[in-house]
Amino acid sequence: MKIKKLTVTIAALALALAGCAGNDDPLGNQSAAPPTQADQEAIVVGSANFTESQVLGELYAQALQAKGLNVSTKPNIGSREVYLKALQEGTVSIVPEYTGNLLLNYDKDATAKTAEEVETALPEALPSGLQILKPSPAADQDVYVVTKQFADQNGVASLADLKKVSADSILGGPSELASRAYGPEGLEKIYGAKFKEFKPYDSPAVKSRDLNDGKIQVATFFTTESAIIDNGYVQLADPEAMILPQNVVPLVTDAVAGNADAKAAIEAVQAALTTEDLTALNKRVDSDHDDPGQVAGDWLKEKGLA
């Protein structure tokens, strides 16, 4: 009896270990599916492993479908390294990207700062075979915010105003902000604002709570986080263009860029999309647990694009 039990336990353990060993990457990034001999004509829309990318992917895919094009999707491919590789291998033909980070990915020493400069620099930085279509006014980038009350009391509307209050204020943000060029270091160098303390946050909900409670005075959020609108935070302007713009931009293969119908369909989506729209779409998927495809379809219908 005992021996039998032991054998079962060992077998179970071995299975569990085998399960662990199956994934080479300790962080569990999903690897791209191996290339398939799919219909050469089909446009494959990929997306990264986060909600917004999947919503954008669905927007592109359904807009293309509405034009009668042959489309398939490959959502949730993984991180940037993985889907860029898939794009270059041709297993994916279009993925949603962000201008600033895409530029830095191919050119670490890029000096472009404004949205226009980044847009001009991008095509040159891209490897051959890949192109961008027109960036959207919708952007998902870091933004410094304060509460409405704090902004009114201290007359803070821009990062340039922060030096008036920074000596007595605490800055909150995700822990990686501390090592970013546009983090505390950039605020001090570019805007002369040196904060009393930087407090790292893992959870945006906790950060929001502390900002409302006045335990921190300034915090960073992403422009497409619904917490900004829900709490009525004031987004601080960035006159020196310290934060690299991250406008939504489709990264496509030459084949897609050369397809006039596909290009027109995608650029119509790009032109109509705003940061507020994207925030609302993200919220529907994250908070209301709606399907990204459903959410994207509703928006396209509303805009008359599908």
Added chain:
Amino acid sequence: MNLLQYLTDPANWPGDGRILDLLAEHLGYTAAAVLIAALIAVPIGVLIGHTGRGSFVVIGSSNAARAIPTLGLLVLVVVLLGTGTEKIVPVLALLALPAILTATAAGIGGADRDAVHAARAIGMTESQIVFRVEWPLALPLVISGLRSATLQVVATATVAAFAAGGGLGQLLISGQRNNDYPQMFAGAVLIAGLAIVLDVLLGAVGWLTGRTTRARRAADQAVRDKEAASQRSEALT
């Protein structure tokens, strides 16, 4: 990649949000949580152990408390009530309660009945029985309860970082978010090391108190043996 690189860089030890600062926060949370839990659990445990009543409360509440997910509770508390040490410590104390409560109740309830009856027979009051007889006998078990509570809390205080409370868990979070594996490794090593050091220290305290009891028991045994021997020699004469 050299995993030890973060730990061995002296620049990472002193200063705000660095290792020593986080270590102090971590120890502070642990000490405060175990202390508060002990202040609540020991008196209740003594009461239950001495009277023998309400042990179902101990078993029921301990099992229920063990099932509480600390991270979930902490984030809930912090989002509803705001951040701060006074929110984090009670959540961790809740985790420490069951171990101390059950150990105290078991120690007092399991104190040698002969000794308790003898104390009552020589006219000791109930409080004298508790403090002079049951408590010294229960002490090694109470300390082992504190020991396992401390171990649980020191490992779980890692979640304080999720509630913007710092502690060594911050190294894990910052390391993960910055893809800085040496920093994560430093956090893991320090938390595990701290747990081992505290466990050894409390183990030593437990052994010392146990030694007093053991010595007393040995002395008692010697007296009894001697009495038995003298009785035997009296009987022979």
